Amino acid sequence: MGGELMRAVVQREYGGSGTWTVEQIERPTPGRGEVLVEVEAAAIDRGTWHLMHGEPWLARLAFGLRRPRNPVPGRDLAGTVTALGPGVDGFAIGDRVYGTGSGSLAEFTVAPVAKLAPMPAGCPAERAAVLPVSGQTALQAVCDVARVQPGQRVLVTGASGGVGSFAVQIAKAAGAEVTGVCSAAKAPAVRSLGADHVLDHRVDDPLAVPADEADRYDVIIDIGGRAPVKRLRRAVTRDGVVVLVGGLGGGKLLAGYERAIFGAVRSPFVPQRIAMLASKEQSADLERLSAMIESGAVVPLVDSVVPLARAAEAMASLEAGRVTGKLAIRI
Ligand SMILES: NC(=O)c1ccc[n+]([C@@H]2O[C@H](COP(=O)([O-])OP(=O)(O)OC[C@H]3O[C@@H](n4cnc5c(N)ncnc54)[C@H](OP(=O)(O)O)[C@@H]3O)[C@@H](O)[C@H]2O)c1
Numbered sequence: 185m186g187g188e189l190m191r192a193v194v195q196r197e198y199g200g201s202g203t204w205t206v207e208q209i210e211r212p213t214p215g216r217g218e219v220l221v222e223v224e225a226a227a228i229d230r231g232t233w234h235l236m237h238g239e240p241w242l243a244r245l246a247f248g249l250r251r252p253r254n255p256v257p258g259r260d261l262a263g264t265v266t267a268l269g270p271g272v273d274g275f276a277i278g279d280r281v282y283g284t285g286s287g288s289l290a291e292f293t294v295a296p297v298a299k300l301a302p303m304p305a306g307c308p309a310e311r312a313a314v315l316p317v318s319g320q321t322a323l324q325a326v327c328d329v330a331r332v333q334p335g336q337r338v339l340v341t342g343a344s345g346g347v348g349s350f351a352v353q354i355a356k357a358a359g360a361e362v363t364g365v366c367s368a369a370k371a372p373a374v375r376s377l378g379a380d381h382v383l384d385h386r387v388d389d390p391l392a393v394p395a396d397e398a399d400r401y402d403v404i405i406d407i408g409g410r411a412p413v414k415r416l417r418r419a420v421t422r423d424g425v426v427v428l429v430g431g432l433g434g435g436k437l438l439a440g441y442e443r444a445i446f447g448a449v450r451s452p453f454v455p456q457r458i459a460m461l462a463s464k465e466q467s468a469d470l471e472r473l474s475a476m477i478e479s480g481a482v483v484p485l486v487d488s489v490v491p492l493a494r495a496a497e498a499m500a501s502l503e504a505g506r507v508t509g510k511l512a513i514r515i
Pocket residue numbers: 229230231234317318321341342343344345346347348365366367368370385407408409410428429430431432461462463464502505509
């Protein structure tokens with residue numbers, strides 16, 4: 185295995201999508217508890233964007249102070265296991281899997297088996313690949329943190345994005361009445377996901393407080409924009425829940441996560457529950473997502489499928505806000 189080459193996106197310094205080039209580099213070798221996956225499809229999202237820019241700066245402590253420690257970007261993957269590292273149980277060469285690895289914008293990547301699951305039955309690799317990061321984040325926000333119940337009124341901000349497009353569908357599957365917030369051009373896509381109401385963040389004020397408390401939201405899954413926590417809190421019922429997932433447009437040091445941290449710290453002192461989500465990647469949650477895909481309750485919203493050679497262009501589109509749902513990368 186050692187010394188064999190593969191094509192991969194390579195990034196040697198932090199910066200914009202111009203730092204991404206496609207090169208021939210050595211294939212990685214799986215370590216303990218990891219497998220080598222021949223990647224059929226990968227995906228990019230805001231997390232990949234954050235790591236590309238090295239923001240929040242605090243994350244550089246883990247990902248490399250001056251340049252990315254792993255020069256190959258990308259986490260989401262769908263593909264076939266081609267080699268097993270030491271101590272791997274329950275996976276075999278030839279298994280088709282999806283999940284998260286380190287450096288999935290490449291022909292081969294290594295991934296811990298604890299972050300992989302069998303690919304959902306009947307799901308093409310390009311659809312499976314957009315699920316792991318965004319789907320698990322949405323699942324945990326809606327089901328595990330907010331614990332959405334049938335009949336609840338749920339507001340999802342950032343409903344047209346990677347996480348939001350899954351959150352809308354998962355909240356609908358839980359029996360909620362869902363209002364999605366996005367830009368006008370993406371409203372038809374959010375309606376097609378099952379949202380009962382769609383608001384435009386450039387025109388409407390989704391957090392306007394209704395006179396009657398019964399008309400407030402039971403749950404806000406806050407993914408897009410950076411509304412002050414106080415405003416989010418006032419838009420939910422007294423026993424409502426606000427889950428702080430995203431913080432687009434924040435400062436470089438904490439990339440907006442300071443809002444979520446301070447919001448969660450204040451939670452014990454206010455009637456509503458304010459929770460910050462730090463999503464986890466784990467096989468059990470991928471299996472829960474697979475069941476939703478196989479039952480048809482969730483259908484990944486794939487904006488387009490782009491070849492590896494055009495990954496930098498795809499990232500530039502994401503950066504410019506032109507993507508609806510997720511972008512898949514065909515390897
Ligand atoms: N907490 C966690 O564990 C976790 C995990 C994954 C992601 N995240 C975070 O979640 C956020 C979203 O990630 P993503 O991958 O879903 O991003 P994305 O695909 O780029 O989607 C961004 C969404 O935000 C909306 N938006 C943009 N500007 C807005 C504004 N001013 N007001 C309201 N909405 C606005 C966009 O709507 P339009 O394009 O229609 O304008 C779009 O729906 C990011 O901050 C990411 O870092 C957090």
